[in-house]
Amino acid sequence: MAVSSTVALLLLILVVVFAVTGVLALRHRLAFRIAMRNVRRGRVRTALLIGGLLVATTIVSGSLVVGDTVQQLSYHYTYLGAGYDDEAIRALSPSGGFLYFSYSAYTEVTTALSGYGHVTGIAPEIVDSASAYDQHTGIPETALNLIGVNGNQSTALGSFVADNGTQISGPAPGKVLIDDQTASALNATAGDPLVLYGQTKLPLVVQAVVQENVRGAFITGGLSPGNVFVSLSTAQILENQPGKINYIAITNTGSQADGAASSSSVSAYLNSTLAPTLASYGLTVETPLETSLTQATQSSQSTLTIFLVLGLFSIVAGAMLIVGIFVMLAEERKGEMGMLRAIGMRRRELVYTYFFEGVAYAAGSALAGTALGVGIGYFLCYLAGSVLQSEGIPQSVFLQSFTVTPESLVIAYVVGFLLTLVTVVVACRRASRLNIVRAIRDVPEPAPPVRTYTFLAYLGAVMLLVGALVYATTYRGTTDISYPLISGALIILGAGLVAARFLKNRIVFTTVGVALAVWAGWVPLHGFLLGTNHSGGIFVVFVEGIMMVGGTLMVLLFNANEFAALLRAMLGPKGQSSPVVRVALDYPTRQPTRTAVSLTIFALVVFTMVATAGFGATLQGNLNNLVANESGGYSFFGVSQVPLPNLWGQIESNSTLAKEFVNAVPMATGLVDVSVSGYAANPYQDSVYAAPATSPGATDFYTTNQFAFASTLNGTSASATYQELATTPGTAIVDNYYAPQTTSITGGSSGPHPTLSVGATITVAPLLSEKPVRVTVIGILKETAFSGVWLNPSTAASIGFTNLTAYFLTVAPGVSTTHAAQDAKRAFFAAGLVLFDIQSLIAISINTTDGFIGLLEIFVGLGLAVGIAAMGILALRAVVERRRQIGMLRAMGFTQSMVLRTYFLEYTVLTLVGVAVGVVLGVLIVYNLTVSPSATTEGITTFVAPWATILEIAVIAYLLVLVAIAGPSLRAARLPPAEAVRTTE
Amino acid sequence: MPESVVVGRDVWKVYGSGDTAVPALRGINVDILRGEILAVMGPSGCGKTTFLNCFSGLDDISRGQVLVEGTDIHAMPDAKKSDYRARRTGFVFQSYNLLPILSAEENVEMPLLIAGRSAQEARSDARAILTEMGLGDRLAHRPSELSGGQQQRVSLARALVAHPAIVWADEPTGNLDAEGSRQVTELLRQLNRNFHQTMVVVTHDAEVAAACDRTLHMRDGLFLA
Secondary structure, three states: OOHHHHHHHHHHHHHHHHHHHHHHHHHOHHHHHHHHHHHHOOHHHHHHHHHHHOHHHHHHHHHHHHHHHHHHHHHHHHHHHHOOOOEEEEOEOOOOOEOOEEOHHHHHHHHHHOOOOOEEEEEEEEEEEEEEEEOOOOEEEEEEEEEEEOHHHOHHHOOEEEOOOOEEOOOOOOEEEEEHHHHHHHOOOOOOEEEEEOOOEEEEEEEEEEOOOOOOOOOOOOOOOOEEEEOHHHHHHHOOOOOEEOEEEEEEOOOHHHHHHOHHHHHHHHHHHOHHHHHHHOOEEEOHHHHHHHHHHHHHHHHHHHHHHHHHHHHHHHHHHHHHHHHHHHHHOHHHHHHHHHOOOOHHHHHHHHHHHHHHHHHHHHHHHHHHHHHHHHHHHHHHHHHHHHHOOOHHHHHHOOOOOHHHHHHHHHHHHHHHHHHHHHHHHHHHOOOHHHHHHOOOOOOOOHHHHHHHHHHHHHHHHHHHHHHHHHOOOOOEOHHHHHHHHHHHHHHHHHHHOOOOHHHHHHHHHHHHHHHHHOHHHHHHHHOOOOEOOHHHHHHHHHHHHHHHHHHHHOOHHHHHHHHHHHOOHHHHHOHHHHHHHHHHHHOHHHHHHHHHHHHHHHHHHHHHHHHHHHHHHOHHHHHHHHHOOOOEEEEOOOOOOOHHHHHHOOHHHHHHEEEEEEEEEEEEEEEEOOOOOOOEEEEEEEOOOOOOHHHOHHHHOOOOEEEEHHHOOHHHHHHHHHHOOOEEEEOHHHOOOOOOOOOOOOOOOOOOOOOOEEEEEEOOOOOOEEEEEEEEEOOOOOOOEEEOHHHHHHOOOOOEEEEEEEEOOOOOHHHHHHHHHHHOHHHOOEEEEHHHHHHHHHHHHHHHHHHHHHHHHHHHHHHHHHHHHHHHHHHHHOHHHHHHHHHOOOOHHHHHHHHHHHHHHHHHHHHHHHHHHHHHHHHHHHHOHHHHHOOOOOOOOOHHHHHHHHHHHHHHHHHHHHHHHHHHHOOOHHHHHHOOO | OOOEEEEEEEEEEEEOOHHHOEEEEEEEEEEEEOOOEEEEEOOOOOOHHHHHHHHHOOOOOOEEEEEEOOEEHHHOOHHHHHHHHHHHEEEEEOOOOOOOOOOHHHHHHHHHHHOOOOHHHHHHHHHHHHHHOOOHHHOOOOHHHOOHHHHHHHHHHHHHOOOOOEEEEEOOOOOOOHHHHHHHHHHHHHHHHHHOOEEEEEOOOHHHHHOOOEEEEEEOOEEOO
């Protein structure tokens, strides 16, 4: 469902709820009046209630704002990178660049489109790569984007703007425009003599350094590598392509957004109108801006999903808090409600009273929560901005992209409002079913009658059936593992409800709790019962987390007395005889609903925080494994414009390089269409790699690489598999994105990807080729950094991959990779050799992930506010509720300090039990993911529990609870006993 | 002549201040003798409960002196006053004020534990007194599982279990029916006989007052002569 239709639906629901409320208010005026009086009863209390109720909305609102901002940031770079290039006519070459074609194609396109009103500009271009050497500064730079374009033909693409603000229509003959990135890399300024290296070399002069606006940041979006712009004729000379171009940029009418919106219809028109031209030149029409915007939207949706799913724990905790608040509110008003019933108010009217009050609180808290969420969203974006600086994205750009869309505000408000309202109504419905006499006399409600258990047994039977049905259809297969997990939980709960009709609650629900916790937390059981082919993402963590926490708390709560006795025993004789200990432990154990609410809130919040911190620590702790897996043991991946088949020989003959490098593996590489049986979107475009089978020892890929396998055909060893790849035509190995996706600690691949098992036969065809080759996959690698298919060298050669323009290189131990890269770049500058420090790039990527996890830790830490608020509100209510009991204790000799200690001990026990459950289960879920097959595949073999961080979380949580309950506890201690013993609420 | 356990001299209790000041006790002078059951009667709002609160140490006084066993209880700091209440007083209230989370025997154990007795001792004494009061089969019941009369008996047991110097009872039969009221009154009398316990009973009930050794009538914050 599109965002706009979701918003419309939510608004409709909101209007309906308000309209129904209005009608009901008119029909039940007394109930409405009582509800409004209740809302206005005490400002502090109302503020407290709204404070407690707004948490869920805040989480939703904050997540949506982060999603909006990430989307806006992606759009920022997308708009910069695509500029006004709405459609591109071009042909991808198997090597990954663009194929050259005759300039006459451009003439044909302009002729065909003359008079077509939706297009405002058509520009012929050359888009290639080049190296540059600044003769003034003496600095070389490789792998720059070379863009050849004529100013007069590309006005629709916008103007270049020099750093001094001057507008420039295009590069002059003999001159070169360089963007800020290139200027920075070369330390170049206007007027510097610059030699450009393509297929030939040309001495030029820097005309100006241009800003990275929609023109200057074309393709790169303002990120590295830099751009050099020359006139079309200069580019043709440089690339030795006289009379040819390789790119036609088409600009639609209107703004960039308008252009992207009309891109589908324009490209359809182009495809039909230009069909003969496209066919004769082998060209295709692409929609770079629209495609990039779609990808940006998907990427921001992924971010939003992560925040929302992790936020779900806090949302559940927030809902529990709402239940807690309203159960207490109902308790507080029991006598009042009893009187209202006694003087003739119908039960239904009581429900309406709560409904109206709930609507008022929900409306107010959703508004406050939405606003607070925006503030929290900004805070998170500020932090995210600092995290992403290592990726080259300035924090200022991130903050400039801070966006709050009206849609997000509407969604946050309505979702928060409905969530609060539903929880309030459900919580209060039960309260309204009170017995009049018991309510007036404040007598506790008796145990539920048998008919309640009978009803629950029927409900349980339905749950059991539904669970069994879903389980039977999903337990073996490739669906998301959440389905069989949830259906398993339904079976357990359903069976429990049926059993509770006949057996004691304690026995039944202890068993159910243990079963739930084991079902969610014991991974080998999943493998045994569900197989290993299920997929799963971050939502599984939520499902397992809720089940584990719920099950464990069920066990604790149904054995609360035993647990309290154990605690007393652990405290020794003092625990048995201390009245403070007795009162402090007896309240939580004998008020199970309230204790359940507090514990659930705290356990969930701490669980999420510990699990998030655990993921981060485990990723960081496995950095070496991850780097080894992804780098194959090599230091650099390199590409050159000119093939360097004997790179190792050239290195050996260079006295400097010979000391710095221990091997250099040349490879052929390019783009291919891969077809995998069962994949819906065949063919899948991917990279191909092939290393010569007969290179000299030090440069032999098959003996020097350390890329590990996730699986091999018939379980053969890695070395045997590599030998088979080297020597057996028709064999291939693939990267780990091709492996069946299972629950993944790092989330797995981001987009749809074909999957296969070893032994599968796939079809590989170079782009634009009609001669595919069928190969058998004999191994699936653990790495994903070099995504694609590794072909047997003779098979690769048979489909045209013979140019050795890609390389793996390893530096000697103790040699600086920075120095080695600079020396190699200098030595092979003419060939345009570019080296990427694999380990450094992976480390940066992991550090960014780590930073992102830190951000998530802070986000989920917001849930701690729920826990603190819960404890504070519960403590405050406890003072009011227990006034008379406090008075009696004081009359019996309790000192103020004993009252204070009682409160502190009670909340200490509650907090620490919640923290302990959260910590144990949070650590367990990280451990489970660490030992899962997919984690092992990704190089995560070592489980790391961040004990220092966990201790910090526990201590901070505990201290904050102490702060939250300090006020109420002092109030309780200072209650004058004479007043307290007589007080009735 | 028995000695005075409680001596009050010119005891004032004023709620509020300035124009809104309401004197609840207006210079009361009273002596409560050891071993007697004293009934305090009077119309609603005459200051009976204020008298009980101020003389038992639950509430502060505005002026005057209250000596309990020779000690000025209002000169004590809060902690010492708490300790005094734990060791030397017992309370019975109209609404029982039992701790709803604790069983009958746990409620009765509580004053002993507060006074520093061991868990075993407290349990044994609580069981003994509850059994004596006919609640031997209700030891593990929580207040909500007991009748009003039973709850008040537990409350009495709690007040007496630590053998306090004086038991203060505020409308102990106010929530009970006639039979329950009669049982509690008899019990008070019996306990007074058995333990020579000094008791002060604030009551509206003439039958309860009639069962006491002495009755003081109160009006507008003063005892009538």
